Structures are given as C-alpha cells and as structure tokens.
Amino acid sequence: MKRNEMQDHPKVKSSIRGTKMVITIDGPAGAGKSTVAKELAKRLQFTYLDTGAMYRALTLKALREKEELIQEERLVKLAQRTVIDFKMDPKGALRVYLDGQDVSEDIRSLEVTNNTFYIARAAGVRAIMVDWQRRIGKKNNVVVEGRDAGTVIFPEAPTKFYLDADFEVRSQRRIKELQAAGKTVDENTLKSELKERDHKDMSRAVGPLKKAEGAIVIDSTDSSVQDVVEKILGILKDNGYLK
Numbered sequence: 592m593k594r595n596e597m598q599d600h601p602k603v604k605s606s607i608r609g610t611k612m613v614i615t616i617d618g619p620a621g622a623g624k625s626t627v628a629k630e631l632a633k634r635l636q637f638t639y640l641d642t643g644a645m646y647r648a649l650t651l652k653a654l655r656e657k658e659e660l661i662q663e664e665r666l667v668k669l670a671q672r673t674v675i676d677f678k679m680d681p682k683g684a685l686r687v688y689l690d691g692q693d694v695s696e697d698i699r700s701l702e703v704t705n706n707t708f709y710i711a712r713a714a715g716v717r718a719i720m721v722d723w724q725r726r727i728g729k730k731n732n733v734v735v736e737g738r739d740a741g742t743v744i745f746p747e748a749p750t751k752f753y754l755d756a757d758f759e760v761r762s763q764r765r766i767k768e769l770q771a772a773g774k775t776v777d778e779n780t781l782k783s784e785l786k787e788r789d790h791k792d793m794s795r796a797v798g799p800l801k802k803a804e805g806a807i808v809i810d811s812t813d814s815s816v817q818d819v820v821e822k823i824l825g826i827l828k829d830n831g832y833l834k
C-alpha cells in the first residue's frame with residue numbers, strides 16, 4: 592500500500608473489528624460537525640449518519656402535508672408512515688431519501704431549518720428516530736453526528752466528541768455556506784435565528800444538546816476541518832482504536 596493510501600484510511604484495530612464501532616459527534620449548528628463527521632467517516636471507511644437530516648426530512652414531509660406541527664400525536668403518526676434512507680452518490684456525497692424521493696437539497700431550505708424544532712421537541716418522534724438510528728449503528732461502523740448522539744442514541748459509545756466554536760465563527764460559516772449555495776443572506780437575521788436555534792436545541796425537554804458524559808470537547812474556532820479530523824484520529828489512535 593502506498594504511503595498516502597495508508598494515511599487516507601487508518602485501520603481499525605483487529606481486536607475491535609468484530610464489533611461495530613460508534614463515534615459520536617455532537618455540537619451546535621455551525622460548529623463544523625457535518626464536514627468533520629463526513630471526512631472522518633470517509634477516512635475510516637465508516638458509515639456517516641447525519642441525524643439532523645432525519646429531523647429535517649420529517650419536517651419537510653410535515654410541511655408538504657400541511658400537518659399541524661403543534662400536535663405531537665399527528666407527528667408521531669407521520670413518522671410511523673415515513674421511510675428515510677441515505678445513499679452515497681458516485682461522487683461520495685450523501686443523498687437523503689424521503690419515502691424514496693431524493694430530498695437532499697429540499698431539506699436545507701430556510702423554511703425547513705426554522706421549523707425543525709417542532710419535530711425535534713416531540714418525544715414520541717424522537718423515540719422513533721432514535722430507534723432508526725440505533726438500528727443503523729448495529730449493522731455498521733458509524734460516525735454519528737447530531738445533538739443527542741452521545742447522550743441518548745449511543746450513550747455506551749466508547750468514543751464521543753463535542754464540537755464547538757465561537758458564535759461569531761459559527762455564524763460566518765453558515766453565511767458562507769448559504770452564499771455558496773447561491774442564497775442571499777441578511778447577517779443580522781441569520782444571527783438571531785442561529786441564537787434562537789441554539790436556545791431551542793439546548794433547552795428542549797427531550798434529547799437536548801449537551802456534552803455527553805466522557806465526551807472530548809474540541810473547539811474548532813481556529814481550526815480547519817482537516818485539523819479537527821487529524822486531532823480526532825490522533826485521539827482514537829492514542830486510545831487504542833486505530834493501528
């Protein structure tokens with residue numbers, strides 16, 4: 592194997608290869624979780640599980656079906672008749688399917704982003720989501736990213752991370768992302784929406800965003816994605832999970 596191939600795909604130790612390995616990455620919006628989790632999964636050849644995409648997909652369905660977002664029982668019924676799938680496209684990008692339809696772009700709309708909290712605060716819906724997520728984790732080595740990955744979905748995961756960054760940096764990252772997607776952004780509006788989302792994520796009664804017990808906190812304020820990924824790989828190696 593060439594040197595750069597070895598660097599690209601660090602090997603999981605044979606002693607733990609028989610069991611499925613779960614790496615959780617939680618943190619607030621804009622902390623860089625998605626990019627880091629995706630890159631880490633690629634390097635380790637693990638499945639990447641974007642739990643936020645599941646909440647977004649169900650929100651999209653609720654909006655399309657003009658469902659009463661304040662009625663939890665209706666949202667639970669909606670979740671029960673929904674199938675959310677992930678597939679990798681030939682370029683290695685994650686595609687999200689809602690009842691068989693590719694909704695990868697639609698779930699990133701502002702309308703979906705600002706309405707996800709209705710779905711995210713519904714305990715009955717969360718229970719269904721967590722069940723789906725655990726099933727994926729049972730079958731695959733996974734890098735799971737979200738808000739409750741290390742606290743609720745996989746509290747037993749041996750390797751948990753909490754990725755954070757300064758509010759200003761998180762806001763600027765979101766602005767750049769949206770602009771790159773060709774959207775016009777008003778900085779003040781974005782900042783107040785992000786603040787509101789942080790508050791809702793951290794204060795909901797079920798599955799709130801918080802650092803899981805034993806999670807290693809990484810601040811990405813001054814670090815690139817590559818730096819954070821290397822740091823995580825280093826920690827996994829130091830803890831005996833990688834060769």
Ligand code: DC
Pocket residue numbers: 620642643644646647707708711736737738739740788792798
């Ligand atoms: O990571 P994201 O921005 O795509 O997540 C969208 C929303 O979904 C987020 O504001 C809160 C919710 N969410 C959640 O409640 N639990 C998760 N594990 C992941 C996301």
